[in-house]
Amino acid sequence: xxxxxxxxxxxxxxxxxxxxxxxxxxxxxxxxxxxxxxxxxxxxxxxxxxxxxxxxxxxxxxxxxxxxxxxxxxxxxxxxxxxxxxxxxxxxxxxxxxxxxxxxxxxxxxxxxxxxxxxxxxxxxxxxxxxxxxxxxxxxxxxxxxxxxxxxxxxxxxxxxxxxxxxxxxxxxxxxxxxxxxxxxxxxxxxxxxxxxxxxxxxxxxxxxxxxxxxxxxxxxxxxxxxxxxxxxxxxxxxxxxxxxxxxxxxxxxxxxxxxxxxxxxxxxxxxxxxxxxxxxxxxxxxxxxxxxxx
Amino acid sequence: xxxxxxxxxxxxxxxxxxxxxxxxxxxxxxxxxxxxxxxxxxxxxxxxxxxxxxxxxxxxxxxxxxxxxxxxxxxxxxxxxxxxxxxxxxxxxxxxxxxxxxxxxxxxxxxxxxxxxxxxxxxxxxxxxxxxxxxxxxxxxxxxxxxxxxxxxxxxxxxxxxxxxxxxxxxxxxxxxxxxxxxxxxxxxxxxxxxxxxxxxxxxxxxxxxxxxxxxxxxxxxxxxxxxxxxxxxxxxxxxxxxxxxxxxxxxxxxxxxxxxxxxxxxxxxxxxxxxxxxxxxxxxxxxxxxxxxx
Numbered sequence: 001x002x003x004x005x006x007x008x009x010x011x012x013x014x015x016x017x018x019x020x021x022x023x024x025x026x027x028x029x030x031x032x033x034x035x036x037x038x039x040x041x042x043x044x045x046x047x048x049x050x051x052x053x054x055x056x057x058x059x060x061x062x063x064x065x066x067x068x069x070x071x072x073x074x075x076x077x078x079x080x081x082x083x084x085x086x087x088x089x090x091x092x093x094x095x096x097x098x099x100x101x102x103x104x105x106x107x108x109x110x111x112x113x114x115x116x117x118x119x120x121x122x123x124x125x126x127x128x129x130x131x132x133x134x135x136x137x138x139x140x141x142x143x144x145x146x147x148x149x150x151x152x153x154x155x156x157x158x159x160x161x162x163x164x165x166x167x168x169x170x171x172x173x174x175x176x177x178x179x180x181x182x183x184x185x186x187x188x189x190x191x192x193x194x195x196x197x198x199x200x201x202x203x204x205x206x207x208x209x210x211x212x213x214x215x216x217x218x219x220x221x222x223x224x225x226x227x228x229x230x231x232x233x234x235x236x237x238x239x240x241x242x243x244x245x246x247x248x249x250x251x252x253x254x255x256x257x258x259x260x261x262x263x264x265x266x267x268x269x270x271x272x273x274x275x276x277x278x279x280x281x282x283x284x285x286x287x288x289x290x291x292x293x294x295x
Numbered sequence: 296x297x298x299x300x301x302x303x304x305x306x307x308x309x310x311x312x313x314x315x316x317x318x319x320x321x322x323x324x325x326x327x328x329x330x331x332x333x334x335x336x337x338x339x340x341x342x343x344x345x346x347x348x349x350x351x352x353x354x355x356x357x358x359x360x361x362x363x364x365x366x367x368x369x370x371x372x373x374x375x376x377x378x379x380x381x382x383x384x385x386x387x388x389x390x391x392x393x394x395x396x397x398x399x400x401x402x403x404x405x406x407x408x409x410x411x412x413x414x415x416x417x418x419x420x421x422x423x424x425x426x427x428x429x430x431x432x433x434x435x436x437x438x439x440x441x442x443x444x445x446x447x448x449x450x451x452x453x454x455x456x457x458x459x460x461x462x463x464x465x466x467x468x469x470x471x472x473x474x475x476x477x478x479x480x481x482x483x484x485x486x487x488x489x490x491x492x493x494x495x496x497x498x499x500x501x502x503x504x505x506x507x508x509x510x511x512x513x514x515x516x517x518x519x520x521x522x523x524x525x526x527x528x529x530x531x532x533x534x535x536x537x538x539x540x541x542x543x544x545x546x547x548x549x550x551x552x553x554x555x556x557x558x559x560x561x562x563x564x565x566x567x568x569x570x571x572x573x574x575x576x577x578x579x580x581x582x583x584x585x586x587x588x589x590x
Binding site: 062064076077123124125136140141142143145146147148149150151152153154155156157158159160173174213216217218219220221222223224225226250252253254255256257259260267 | 357359371372418419420431435436437438440441442443444445446447448449450451452453454455468469508511512513514515516517518519520521545547548549550551552554555562
């Protein structure tokens, strides 16, 4: 029995079949265009793969993850043009006739890291992605984090020192929320170049400041046993060490744990599955739809 | 079988025996002085109560809640003079010879509200107390929130508009963190009077702003199904409606749920058990120490 996985991102979609990191059988990536075309390409990838038992979808959001809701399976209030109120699950379900599981891209990636990666064995941890936007999710007490809706780390409010950074922020809902100040879009808009084209130390010190403020808030709200942080912006190699150092400084010894001081290098970590955490975690979503809870 | 409960606060301790809100058998309150005297008074209350099966302790913090830790049962890095590294559980255990359960005051209050109050039937919710300090905890996926340590909502960082509020904040570790700006101590220090002596609208509009920013961060981090908010500062009757309105404004329609808009009066609520949530929840901690997980 094999599974299908879709990492439905705001920039690109990844579709794959297999059972895990050592058994990734087919794999395709294509850009996110309009909903009809993008979903049709995903459906075409999975059509006639008769050995797929179920498909897991880890989607950009916000999405409706409440199985009892009449709008379950939809992308809801996203600011991404054309994508608000897109019914991903019904459209794919009608095309494929397979069981579908649906969660956020970050919860899917968290599941991947839990099953095969940097969060193995942990009951309560977070997964944060810093890319075009900022997303966050994870597991609490051994199960994926859902509640009223799902976590939306990117829209926390953090301190914004306008003397140091007069930039207003890019979030269309909140301006200078965490995502508005620290996402890849914010970096591009503030400095006039995409993150990968910037090697000015000021860029990365400011970015580390915002990321550390956001992570401190996650630590104070959830007390995760570990934070896995990935996404395109984290590919700048100087950034993770700066973030770790600044988180420890901001905690300032108040929370008494070596993980928040001398052992912080093992507490805030890169995804062990790298860019494949999301699509591999989608296999795990699919497996859970067939078998039940996480193994 | 009856239980003992201790609400071990930074200002006062409450000790009680019973089984629930309709069966509160004995009840005593005394001020928090130094650790030796305060713990001895609690021990004296429970001595020779032969029908008590176990005692639950909901303590101010930070505390060590990890059962496998050599410092389990201690108050750790509290700024409260004389109380850092106080071994509450060993001292009481030696005096009483009863099973003891130990958690934060806010997790205990959350358990009380889950068993008998405003959080009945919810799997994921938060309890926030705004008193001398600000604490937060709750349940995630049906179990009390623990992880690396325990939640510490009060030490999240929130925006601080120094043009509107030049006050530096009172947190000895972080200055203007959430607790540093919005706790009862912060109000007293900023305005020169205790909260109960202040009826200037500016006081409560500013307080509502900070509380709303903190709650928005909790909502984005955890997506709780409900937030129960209590503590001495919330006794100002104008405050809760102001906080609700400001939370809805700050969410700005991004999270698509009636609970964060027109139904917010049922989403951010006062404790149904009032000031007794903590000590009643400590009964539930005690019961769980004997019986297992929440009923």
